[in-house]
Amino acid sequence: MPTTPARSSRVRAARIPAGLAAAALTLLCATTASAAPAPTGQVGKDTSQFKGVNWADPRDNFADDELRLSGLSTTDSYSRTYAKSTRIIAAFRANLGANTVRLPINPYTVNGSYWKSYRAVIDAASDQGFKVIVSYWEGTGAQKDGFIDDASAYWPMWNTVVNAYKHDSHVYFEPMNEPHGYTETEWADIAAxxxxxxxxxxxxxVFVSGAGYNDHVTSVCADPRLAGTYLSLHHYGFWKSYATYDEWKSDLKERIGDCAGRTVADEFGAPMTTGLNYDVPAPNADATSDNNFINYVQAVTDTFRELKMGSVYWPGLRTDDTYSIQELTGPVNHPWLATTNRSGADRLAWGWGRGSAVGS
Structure with missing residues (x-):
């Protein structure tokens, strides 16, 4: 997520069915999910199979040491990390209907002793049949510049991760989050x-990030060296002080171009703990909310549904983040999650192709 501080939709997303919660709880006691069929190496006609959330370190995933995902501890063993992660992943499914989680990695986490435990997060998600996107994050301070911090640590990190998960068809690889230090051509060269x-x-x-802050995919989409990959797009309401529903739809579509069939919005988000109602219907067809974030959320989720694009909300879980759509509940070693904004969860479901139009 870049660090900075719609017309109301004519449709309203349905609530997540209660049966999803029961199904996810059952998964807590289920055996390892069977492996998915071997991939063909080609992307499909759309990306709607990715219905997910980001699980983040409270530090926004920018760290100069091991990543500590919200609810986890670097002192936990593999088995304890796996147990906690299993419950949190199951809660993402129960509360939101998610089937995808995006996780950060960095060299401190992968190249050191913590990797043995951190692998449990990926394993717990994969074992429940989740798609897992692992993405490299840079460090802090002067290193937070949109460049790979240290190539001598970056490539060994990816060697380790790829060797561990190249045969697990649930795991996807994103070479870098928000490569904004590079020009479009430089970033395409690195991805290639x-x-x-x-x-x-x-x-x-493989998810190739859009150039800049992942803020447009048109340049990487046009590069034939990157053919056959998914493209990851980031899009946020705070990028404008105010825009109407139609303006937000136009802004998003311009960043996608004609590449929706390969694109997943693997970060988008808005305030969820401040009481905004993202379900409020427009009083008439030409109405627009006076709240920028309501316009934004309704516009982007309508667009994801229209274009059959996958989306991965930022963040599903991040401690002390007003955008977080889940919060930790229960004992530290036996965590569960609660939804912070029911209308926000409705809009996620709508963007994922669920729900029905008002009055239908």
Whole structure:
């Protein structure tokens, strides 16, 4: 997420069915999910199969040491990390209907002793049948500049991660989050190098970030060296002080171009703990809310549904983040989650192709 501080929709997303909660709780006691069929190396006609959330470190995933996802501890063993992660992943499914989680990695986490425990997060998600997107995050301070911090640590990190998960078809690889230090051409060159380096990884298990702050995918989409990969887009309401519903739809579609069939919005978000109602219907067809974030959320989720695009909300869980759509509940070693904004969850479901129009 870049660090900075719609007309109301004519449709209203349905509540998550109660049966989803029961199904997810059952998964807590289920055996390991069977592996998905081997990928073909080609992306499909749309990306609607990705219905997810980000699980983040309270520090926004920018760290100069091991990543500590909200609710976890770097002192936990593999088994304890796995147990906690299993419950949190199950809660994402129960509360939101998610099937995808995006997780950060960095060299401190992967190249050191904590990797043995951190792998439990990926394993717990994969074992429940979740799609898992692992993405590299840079460090803090002067290193928070949109460049790979240290190539001598970056490539060994990816060697370890790819070797561990190249045969797990639930796991997807995103070479870098928000590569805004590079020009479009420089970033495409790095992404192409990643694909050449890990040529045995099917391309339909790679997410190439859009250039800049992942804020447009048109340049990476046009590069033939990156063909067959998914493209990741970020889009946020705080990028404008105010825009109407129609203006937000136009802004998003311009960043996607004609590449919706390959694109997943693997970060988008808005305030969820401040009481905004994202379900409020427009009083008439030409109405627009006077709240920028309501316009934004309704516009982008309508667009994701219209274009059959996958989306991964930021964040599903991040301690002390007003955008977080889930919050930790229960004992530290036996966590569960609660939804912070029911209308926000409705809009996620609507963007994921669920729900029905008002009055239908």
């Amino acid at each position: 190098k990643w694909l050449d380096t890990y040529a045995t990884v099917p391309r339909n298990r």
